[in-house]
Amino acid sequence: MEENIYQDHFVAKLFDRMSPSYEFMNSLTSLGFYPFWRQQAIEIISIGKGKKVTDLLTGPGESWKHILPRIGTEGELTALDFSTSMIQLAEKRKERYPEYNIKLHCENVFNSGIKDNSQDVVICCYGLKTFEHAQLEQLALEILRILKPGGSFSLVEVAMPETQWLKNCYRFYLGKVIPFLSKFLAENPETYNYLETYSNNFEGFDLMLAHLEKHGGNPSMHKRFFGCAKGITGVKS
Ligand SMILES: C[S@@+](CC[C@H](N)C(=O)[O-])C[C@H]1O[C@@H](n2cnc3c(N)ncnc32)[C@H](O)[C@@H]1O
Numbered sequence: 001m002e003e004n005i006y007q008d009h010f011v012a013k014l015f016d017r018m019s020p021s022y023e024f025m026n027s028l029t030s031l032g033f034y035p036f037w038r039q040q041a042i043e044i045i046s047i048g049k050g051k052k053v054t055d056l057l058t059g060p061g062e063s064w065k066h067i068l069p070r071i072g073t074e075g076e077l078t079a080l081d082f083s084t085s086m087i088q089l090a091e092k093r094k095e096r097y098p099e100y101n102i103k104l105h106c107e108n109v110f111n112s113g114i115k116d117n118s119q120d121v122v123i124c125c126y127g128l129k130t131f132e133h134a135q136l137e138q139l140a141l142e143i144l145r146i147l148k149p150g151g152s153f154s155l156v157e158v159a160m161p162e163t164q165w166l167k168n169c170y171r172f173y174l175g176k177v178i179p180f181l182s183k184f185l186a187e188n189p190e191t192y193n194y195l196e197t198y199s200n201n202f203e204g205f206d207l208m209l210a211h212l213e214k215h216g217g218n219p220s221m222h223k224r225f226f227g228c229a230k231g232i233t234g235v236k237s
Contacts, residue, residue: 005194006132008082008108014191015059015083021186022086023060029173029181034158035062037229038125041156042066044222045233050074051120054146056109057081057127060089067123068100078119080105080112110138114146122146122153129157129202136204140211147236153217154233155208158199161227170228174199205230 003010015022026034042063047053049072055063058079067077079102081087087106094102105112122143131139143153161167174196182192205221212219212234219234 005197006130006135011130012082012084014194015081016085017188018186018191019060019083019085019089021182021188022089023062025182025186025192028185029178033225033228034126037156037158037224037231038063039066040224041125041154041231041233042123044231045121045152045154047071047121052076052078052118053121053123054078054080054114054119056122056124056143058090059083059086059126061093063123063125064093064097064102068097068102071100073099073101076101076103078103078105078114080107080109080114082106082108109142110135112142112146116145117148119146120148120151122151124153124155126157128155128204128208129198131204133204133207136208137211140208140215140217144212144215144217144236149236152233152235154231156224156229156231157202157205159202159205159227159230160200163226166226166228171200205232208232 043066047067047070051071053067053071055077058081061079064077071077077100079090084106087104090104107113147153161170178192178196182189186192209219209221209232216237217234218237219232222231224231
């Protein structure tokens with residue numbers, strides 16, 4: 001039987017195996033674009049001192065450095081991921097910020113203990129592509145469930161660019177550059193081949209936008225670098 005690469009246990013295991021090289025590989029192979037777009041996605045929305053922010057699908061917690069100084073020690077950061085290895089890395093990262101209030105949740109985003117209407121801001125970076133279309137509506141509902149009315153969200157994901165020459169570059173990058181570099185630099189290089197599949201398959205931006213619109217997220221889309229990444233921001237009604 002063919003494996004379903006969108007099933008929870010498959011995705012969690014994949015990121016468990018990818019975790020040792022995840023940060024290094026992402027920064028290196030994207031020539032710094034991944035960290036830059038992540039930072040942009042967080043800086044684009046207003047986050048004040050003392051606010052409650054959730055970083056959904058936090059991975060090893062690379063978003064935190066852009067969030068913590070803004071919420072200050074009086075704020076609260078909740079970081080959620082279901083990969084136990086990613087959460088272990090996040091726990092290590094938490095030690096760098098002893099003065100901040102960081103709560104780690106090793107949970108499935110669709111079954112989380114985060115309370116209704118409790119968060120001022122929800123961030124989600126590079127987490128959309130491993131969801132099937134049907135799950136995107138669930139994710140939109142979850143973001144809006146945990147946000148307070150008037151709370152804002154910002155999502156970012158890599159995308160297939162629209163112009164042909166960039167499309168060709170992107171395919172070359174995913175199909176050749178990443179597999180080549182991961183062979184030499186990553187602990188479990190085969191895991192990076194799946195990233196190509198997820199990224200090639202992902203066409204969910206408009207759908208996510210429509211779900212957020214339908215459920216009261218008032219979203220807008222932002223293209224990054226000729227459409228090589230896209231962000232969605234919005235405010236809950
Ligand atoms: C591509 S990584 C993104 C990590 C981080 N946000 C970043 O900016 O690099 C996606 C993360 O989402 C997590 N994830 C995927 N599906 C999930 C789910 N249903 N519930 C919780 N975490 C999930 C994976 O374990 C992985 O760590």
